[in-house]
Structures are given as structure tokens and as C-alpha cells.
Amino acid sequence: MGAEIRFTGEGIPVTEAARIMKKDQQFIRQAMIKGILPIGVAFMKEGSKQYDYYISPKLFYEYTGYVYNEA
Template identity: 40%
Template sequence: MSSKRISVAEAAKIMGVSPQFVRIGLQRNLLPFGFATNMGGGCRYTYYINPKEFQEYLGLNNANQI
């Protein structure tokens, strides 16, 4: 895994969970590696996953990159 952007789908695949699990976790501030922003007050969200924090959350270091 490099320092490029990580999509919700990619994060879910790496974690072995559904993309919906990641989306809800980010919306509810339950996952410490990113956030969800509500765009315009509706039901549409934009997601950001910090690559470094995601890697740390998974317990990986540079030698164990995905």
C-alpha cells in the first residue's frame, strides 16, 4: 500500500469486510483512520481514508505493506 488515496472498496477488501461496514464506521466515527463528510445535508457522503493511519490501524509497518 502506498501513500496514494485509498478507496472505501479497497479498504474493505483489505480488512475483509463489506464496503458498507467501512462507510458506516467512518460516518459514525468508529474507525480511526478517516472520516465521512456529509455533502449538502442530504444522504450523500464523501469519504477520506488516511493511508498512514489505515496502515497503523492494521498494525502494518513499511516492511509489511499490502
């Protein structure tokens, strides 16, 4: 039986997700905002015009099959 994969809960940077998926950062951001890339959340704080992004290592793995380990 394979080793169990454990996730820390620390987010994956958009830059790393884009590099791994071979997409540009804007693609990752816009797809998350539109809800078509189910790897985390894009959240706009009240009174802000900018989004914050959280990419879940577990959701990223489920979507891409890639286990992200921060170096």
C-alpha cells in the same frame, strides 16, 4: 534500522479498505460515519444526502499495520 514509510496523502478507495480488512464496504462506510473506525473521514456536503469518504493511508497503517501502495 527499518526503512522509513512515506505516505502520499492520496486516499485509499473504500473497496480496497474493505478487501484488505475482509469486511464489506457498507461496514467500512457505516463505521466511519459513526466515528468508530479511525482511518479517515466521512463527510456530507451541504445540500447533499450522500457522504464522501477519505481513507488516510497513514491512519489506515496505524490502525491495521498494512501499508497501502496503489498498484
